[in-house]
Amino acid sequence: PVQAATLSYANFPPASTFPCVQMERWKKEVEQRTKGALSINTFPGGTLLGAKNMLDGVVAGQADIGCFAMSYHPGRFPVLEAIDLPLEWPNALVASISLLDLYEKYRPKSLEKVKVLTMFACPPANIMSITPVRSLKDLKGMEIRAAGTGVKVLELLGASPIGMPQSDVPDALHKKVIQGMASSLEVMKDFNYAEYCHYVTMTNLQVVTFAVVMNRDRWDSLSADVKNMLDKLCREQTEWTGRYVDQHVRDAIAWSKSKYQIEVIEFSSKEKAEMKKRLVPMIEAYVGRVGSQVPGQAIINDIQTFKKANAVKYK
Amino acid sequence: MTQFIKNLDSIGVILNRCLIAVAGFFLVVMMVLTVANVFLRSFGIPLKGTFELMGYCGAVAAALALAKTQVARQHIAVEVLIRIFPRTLQSILSIIGSLIGVIFFVLAALQTWRMGNNFWQVNELSETLRFAYFPFVYAVSLGLAVIALVLAIQMLQELKGDKKL
Amino acid sequence: MSITLLGIIGIVILFFMLLCLGMPVGLTMAVVGFGGIWYILSLEASLSMVGAEIWNTFSSYGLTMIPLFVFMGQICFYSGLNERLFKATHTLTGHIRGGLAMATICACAGFAAICGSNTATAATMTSVALPEMKKYNYNPAISVGSIACGSTLGVIIPPSVIFIIIGLYTGQSISKLFYGGIPAGLMLALSFMATISVLCWINPEWSPRGPKSSWKEKLQSLPGFFEAVFLFVLVMGGLYVGVFTPSEAGAMGSCFAIVISVLRRKLTWRAFNAAIVDTLLISCMVFMLIVGAVIFSRFLALTRIPFDIADWVAALPLSPTAILGVVFFIYIIGGCMMDALALLLITIPIFFPIAQKLGYDPIWFGVMITIITTLGAVTPPVGASSYVVAGIAKDIGLGNVFKGVSYFLPAYAFCIILFMALPQIITYLPGLIR
Numbered sequence: 070p071v072q073a074a075t076l077s078y079a080n081f082p083p084a085s086t087f088p089c090v091q092m093e094r095w096k097k098e099v100e101q102r103t104k105g106a107l108s109i110n111t112f113p114g115g116t117l118l119g120a121k122n123m124l125d126g127v128v129a130g131q132a133d134i135g136c137f138a139m140s141y142h143p144g145r146f147p148v149l150e151a152i153d154l155p156l157e158w159p160n161a162l163v164a165s166i167s168l169l170d171l172y173e174k175y176r177p178k179s180l181e182k183v184k185v186l187t188m189f190a191c192p193p194a195n196i197m198s199i200t201p202v203r204s205l206k207d208l209k210g211m212e213i214r215a216a217g218t219g220v221k222v223l224e225l226l227g228a229s230p231i232g233m234p235q236s237d238v239p240d241a242l243h244k245k246v247i248q249g250m251a252s253s254l255e256v257m258k259d260f261n262y263a264e265y266c267h268y269v270t271m272t273n274l275q276v277v278t279f280a281v282v283m284n285r286d287r288w289d290s291l292s293a294d295v296k297n298m299l300d301k302l303c304r305e306q307t308e309w310t311g312r313y314v315d316q317h318v319r320d321a322i323a324w325s326k327s328k329y330q331i332e333v334i335e336f337s338s339k340e341k342a343e344m345k346k347r348l349v350p351m352i353e354a355y356v357g358r359v360g361s362q363v364p365g366q367a368i369i370n371d372i373q374t375f376k377k378a379n380a381v382k383y384k
Numbered sequence: 385m386t387q388f389i390k391n392l393d394s395i396g397v398i399l400n401r402c403l404i405a406v407a408g409f410f411l412v413v414m415m416v417l418t419v420a421n422v423f424l425r426s427f428g429i430p431l432k433g434t435f436e437l438m439g440y441c442g443a444v445a446a447a448l449a450l451a452k453t454q455v456a457r458q459h460i461a462v463e464v465l466i467r468i469f470p471r472t473l474q475s476i477l478s479i480i481g482s483l484i485g486v487i488f489f490v491l492a493a494l495q496t497w498r499m500g501n502n503f504w505q506v507n508e509l510s511e512t513l514r515f516a517y518f519p520f521v522y523a524v525s526l527g528l529a530v531i532a533l534v535l536a537i538q539m540l541q542e543l544k545g546d547k548k549l
Numbered sequence: 550m551s552i553t554l555l556g557i558i559g560i561v562i563l564f565f566m567l568l569c570l571g572m573p574v575g576l577t578m579a580v581v582g583f584g585g586i587w588y589i590l591s592l593e594a595s596l597s598m599v600g601a602e603i604w605n606t607f608s609s610y611g612l613t614m615i616p617l618f619v620f621m622g623q624i625c626f627y628s629g630l631n632e633r634l635f636k637a638t639h640t641l642t643g644h645i646r647g648g649l650a651m652a653t654i655c656a657c658a659g660f661a662a663i664c665g666s667n668t669a670t671a672a673t674m675t676s677v678a679l680p681e682m683k684k685y686n687y688n689p690a691i692s693v694g695s696i697a698c699g700s701t702l703g704v705i706i707p708p709s710v711i712f713i714i715i716g717l718y719t720g721q722s723i724s725k726l727f728y729g730g731i732p733a734g735l736m737l738a739l740s741f742m743a744t745i746s747v748l749c750w751i752n753p754e755w756s757p758r759g760p761k762s763s764w765k766e767k768l769q770s771l772p773g774f775f776e777a778v779f780l781f782v783l784v785m786g787g788l789y790v791g792v793f794t795p796s797e798a799g800a801m802g803s804c805f806a807i808v809i810s811v812l813r814r815k816l817t818w819r820a821f822n823a824a825i826v827d828t829l830l831i832s833c834m835v836f837m838l839i840v841g842a843v844i845f846s847r848f849l850a851l852t853r854i855p856f857d858i859a860d861w862v863a864a865l866p867l868s869p870t871a872i873l874g875v876v877f878f879i880y881i882i883g884g885c886m887m888d889a890l891a892l893l894l895i896t897i898p899i900f901f902p903i904a905q906k907l908g909y910d911p912i913w914f915g916v917m918i919t920i921i922t923t924l925g926a927v928t929p930p931v932g933a934s935s936y937v938v939a940g941i942a943k944d945i946g947l948g949n950v951f952k953g954v955s956y957f958l959p960a961y962a963f964c965i966i967l968f969m970a971l972p973q974i975i976t977y978l979p980g981l982i983r
């Protein structure tokens with residue numbers, strides 16, 4: 070009993086966060102380009118579907134479109150999870166475009182049941198801390214909040230990763246239960262972590278990858294014109310989101326610098342080389358782990374090629 | 385028929401006793417796990433994945449207690465209006481209510497079972513420890529199935545007029 | 550049929566089933582939400598939602614706080630701590646009219662300072678305070694009313710799950726919200742005690758006055774406070790120093806409670822098992838309520854009623870104060886219909902920007918909507934805290950809980966108007982931190 074021209078679009082994080090900002094932008098573009106023939110009802114903040122059941126919910130038809138983090142499902146996306154590895158992504162834009170390139174090259178089975186509308190990645194994780202981290206030695210044994218891939222990454226770097234829900238982080242920082250956290254830097258402003266963490270070390274570690282997917286039956290019911298338009302929008306949207314969130318991080322850092330005088334630290338080239346060396350086992354472990362399902366090494370090589378090309382193309 | 389309900393009832397009682405024992409075990413595990421994590425963390429060796437394990441243990445503890453909570457009439461209901469209805473009407477309404485409950489929990493149990501199957505198939509792993517957590521989903525499904533059974537028994541008893549609901 | 554009308558029909562059916570079938574509240578909300586989504590979308594979509602929400606709620610780390618804080622309370626309960634505590638309280642305040650109910654409010658405020666959730670406060674305080682008030686023949690309505698309203702302090706006095714969620718969803722500093730909650734919670738607690746005092750002055754038979762105890766007796770009763778204070782200091786101290794996080798405090802508190810009770814030889818194996826079973830049943834009931842509220846709110850979100858209301862408010866041609874009044878009124882009505890948490894999750898992203906555009910202090914607004922939605926947690930027809938109290942105080946019944954709550958509504962109204970007139974009460978402390 071729902072109008073055919075209205076699509077529901079579910080998203081899990083709060084409305085102010087970048088996955089929702091890109092959702093609203095996509096909605097506006099689609100409504101404009103179809104001259105209102107297609108209208109989108111957005112459901113931010115997990116009002117319709119939560120983070121973990123987004124994909125299955127879209128397959129079941131609970132929402133027509135859903136945006137979810139593939140990184141929250143380790144093991145489920147053996148091809149695309151390679152993007153999550155600490156491959157020294159310079160920014161979200163390059164990681165996002167490379168993610169889409171990888172998807173288009175392999176068309177992985179794990180997303181067969183849905184139509185992919187766009188993909189993007191958050192900016193690479195950096196270390197925010199109460200006391201400065203100027204070298205890997207400073208990081209040794211430091212209790213850092215991390216999630217997903219970040220746990221293993223920090224372990225390899227010598228830190229002591231701690232898993233805890235987002236909601237405990239400010240209190241834990243305040244009481245120094247943890248000495249910092251590793252994630253993309255927009256949280257410095259968005260969640261006001263700059264109030265506690267006055268030091269940022271640019272490590273450019275792993276990213277979190279997102280996919281926006283549509284229910285297959287719903288997709289099939291659309292006209293050829295609309296399908297063409299949406300397909301064209303896919304890459305544009307990836308690029309827009311990457312640029313937007315990279316700018317958002319730059320703004321957050323500028324804001325934190327002016328409000329809390331935070332210091333941004335760059336590792337020396339020697340430290341950087343050491344960091345890279347320590348993270349190699351993770352990439353090897355990935356290749357070994359997915360070996361029976363997908364060609365891990367070929368995927369890593371492809372990603373490196375994409376990364377190099379996109380870094381030049383999107384200066 | 386009466387004997388059948390009685391047998392069913394004693395099965396329900398035994399089943400509940402087992403489930404509650406397991407649920408209680410998981411509750412204690414949750415406490416011990418957190419306390420151990422707090423202590424070990426102060427020595428610089430935090431237990432990785434405490435956070436997700438707590439969630440899974442909590443799920444088992446709560447789900448396996450569902451049926452017992454129903455037997456003990458702990459699930460809150462609004463009985464203000466019903467009390468003034470005549471006894472026969474009360475009985476009919478409560479049978480309808482139980483029937484709705486049975487249908488819902490059977491569907492929920494089947495669906496969570498399917499979810500468990502799906503998590504198994506697509507290789508859904510926990511975020512930090514990266515182990516397949518679908519058995520916990522099956523445990524929740526079991527809890528839902530048993531509360532459906534208990535509701536069905538209560539409905540049959542009401543139908544036979546054996547016990548006041 | 551328009552989708553909005555469908556939503557309204559859903560709400561009507563919910564109340565009909567709640568009142569006429571006597572079905573458990575959590576189950577009813579879940580069933581109506583399930584049916585509604587089935588009708589709007591499909592059976593497959595609805596089933597998928599039900600399965601996922603049950604699993605997500607049951608396996609949520611944040612909610613593990615509930616069983617663990619309840620466990621701490623039950624351990625204290627079965628080792629007789631509450632009885633000793635209330636004997637001591639009664640010795641001190643027994644000769645005052647309504648002294649025990651006032652002591653309950655104080656105890657709720659104290660427990661609120663270590664517990665972040667309404668329902669956990671309601672569950673524990675009911676088992677702790679109610680038997681004592683029964684023993685001294687307190688009026689049942691005023692007894693459960695003071696517990697239910699006192700339990701709302703759980704999320705107003707920090708730590709608070711609601712403040713954490715508001716902070717995260719709006720980018721406001723959680724510590725500032727916490728500091729804003731302290732004066733608000735204390736003011737509410739004082740108003741509740743004033744209410745009790747007035748009520749018991751008008752109806753002396755509601756709270757039989759105890760004998761006035763001598764100074765010697767008062768001194769002798771002091772060790773009765775010892776365990777409770779010790780436990781409180783351990784949990785609060787641990788939190789303050791940063792040995793553990795708020796989510797871990799429940800488990801630490803339970804562990805401390807067990808250790809203390811065992812050392813004092815007050816906890817038998819039998820009592821320990823009883824505490825576990827009670828904890829499981831109470832937590833399970835709370836979880837089922839949350840599952841129902843979440844499923845029902847998914848249905849409401851689909852009908853877009855919450856979003857429509859927000860758009861309508863933003864477009865009202867009224868003064869800022871009047872719009873704010875409308876927003877608060879919507880929260881009061883919404884709080885009556887829905888679970889506070891579910892309501893906030895749907896409405897914060899919509900109303901918060903409106904309040905900011907109107908120039909209201911975000912911390913003040915956050916604290917105000919917390920107070921107003923928790924008021925919803927005790928008002929009929931859907932009030933989670935009241936249900937929890939009634940669920941444990943079976944012989945007193947939900948009707949009496951709502952009656953008891955109604956006595957305290959003027960206290961809420963007074964505080965809400967006071968904070969609107971003098972926002973500095975809330976904004977002063979947060980302003981002091983950087």
Ligand code: NA
Binds near residue numbers: 663664704
């Ligand atoms: Na609190």
Ligand code: NA
Binds near residue numbers: 887927928
């Ligand atoms: Na209410």
